[in-house]
Amino acid sequence: MHESTALRWTRRVVLTLLTIFTVLPLYVMVVSSVKPLKDVQGAFTWLPSHVTIQPFIDMWRTVPLGRYFVNSLVVSLSATVCSVLIAIITGYAVSRYRFPGRGTFMTVVLSTQMFPGILFLLPLFLIFVNIDRYTGIVLYGSRLGLTITYLTFALPFSIWLIAGYFDTIPRELDEAARVDGAGPIRTLVRVLLPVAAPGIVAVAIYAFMTAWGEVLFASVLTDESTRTLAVGLRGYANQSNVYWNQVMAASLVISLPVVIGFLGLQRFLVHGLTAGAVKS
Known part of the structure; x- marks a missing residue:
């Protein structure tokens, strides 16, 4: 179908505005990160x-950025690995087996995404404190507690996406594997997981990005030793000064893992999200 001139120019204008809207803040960050502090605090200059x-x-010296980086990396990777493993097992069961309450389970899982995260902040805080009081298991102020917290947000969407992706895989593959003598676990590992790799990568990226940039729960459920990068950036502001150039430099550095991972795996992400959306 031939594209009209008006539609073509509308598309160009919209894409140009979106590009400016995306690139301009990044340019300001880069320029501010290579300026002395007095230049950043003065009138802004484009060059x-x-x-x-x-x-x-x-x-790296103004705040313990290295420790914050390690905390974020450990928590984000732990939440990602757990989300992927649990989502694979649950998604496989929901996609390949029919059991009472299956539809209700998926509805409840997906409906949890409707509630804002702040509703869970106080309940999780009280749960963690009481678990520490009665069992001695330290969750408040620990990496483990923060990892469990991030799982509560990443898992519902991860399960829905993986289950939807498994639904797009022909069941004939399962039947062929059973004919060869493979059980459910072997069928999942040897047959379905290689085919579902794009969906799994999409879930991993989503879980990692959710944990890496989260601020609200990390600011309440961590202490000085377990603080993450998103919260640690506040350390560049004190009562007398704000080191804006260091804030911009640190923001660029902590964005690199997500940007590099996303660019390297974006083709899997698009494929996984497209296939997972078929279910809806």
Whole structure:
């Protein structure tokens, strides 16, 4: 079908505006991160008069950014691995077996996404404190507690996406595997998982990004030793000054893992989300 001139120019204008809206904040961050602090605190200039990499060096000393980086990496990877494993097992069961309450289970799982996260903040805090009081298992202020918290948000969507992706895989593959003598676990591992790789990668990216940039729960359920990057950025502001150039430099550095991972796996992400959406 031939594209009209008006539609073509409308598309160009919209894409141009979206590009500017996306690139402009990133450019401001990059420019501010290579300026001395006095230049950042003054009137903004589009081109830096003095270029320096000192903010990228000082940002590691102003706050314990390395420790925050390790905390974020451990929590995000733990939440991602657990989300993927649980979602695979649950999604396989929901997709391949029919049992009483199956539809209700999926409805409840997906409906949890409707509630804002702040509703769960106080209940989780009280649960963690009481578990520590009665069992001695420390969840409040620990990486384990934060990992469990992030699982409560990543799992519902992950289960729905994996189950939808498994539904798109022909059941003839399962039957062929059973003819060869494979049981359910072997069928899942040897046959379905290689085919469902795009959906699994999509779930992994979603779970990691959800945990990596989360602020609300990390600011309440962590202490100084378990603080994550998203919360640790507040350390660049004190009562007398705000190190804006170091904030921008640190923001660029902590964004790299997500950007690199997303760019490297985006084809799997698009494929996985498209196939998972077929179920809906």
